[in-house]
Amino acid sequence: MKIVFKKVPITGVDFKTSFEDIKFYGILEKKSRNLVQCIGKLEGTLSCDCARCGDEMSLHIDEKIALLASDGLYESSEELVEVIEFFDETVDLDTILQSEVETLKSDYHYCTTCSEN
Numbered sequence: 001m002k003i004v005f006k007k008v009p010i011t012g013v014d015f016k017t018s019f020e021d022i023k024f025y026g027i028l029e030k031k032s033r034n035l036v037q038c039i040g041k042l043e044g045t046l047s048c049d050c051a052r053c054g055d056e057m058s059l060h061i062d063e064k065i066a067l068l069a070s071d072g073l074y075e076s077s078e079e080l081v082e083v084i085e086f087f088d089e090t091v092d093l094d095t096i097l098q099s100e101v102e103t104l105k106s107d108y109h110y111c112t113t114c115s116e117n
């Protein structure tokens, strides 16, 4: 799902997309000429490997997302928030979702057996 930067209103616009078994929904709000705030939630199940035994496991995901989407290069020195840059004048929510999913997958997760021992 892509939304053109220029079409995101200050009052916000709802979005909803999904990737594999993860749903991503929330609201996009225009913050400045080049910035759109994305507030949303990731929900669903993610399959990943246990960091200890390598068994495949499913992870329950329930995560709040708050980041900025920048129309072009983000040049502020403020690094307090996560910023994702887009260079085709559209906010691509699937890109945001997939990058969040990759971040979740790259964390260490342990299956029930390993976390009990």
Ligand SMILES: [Zn+2]
Binding pocket: 050, 051, 052, 053, 054, 055, 110, 111, 112, 113, 114, 115
């Ligand atoms: Zn394990």
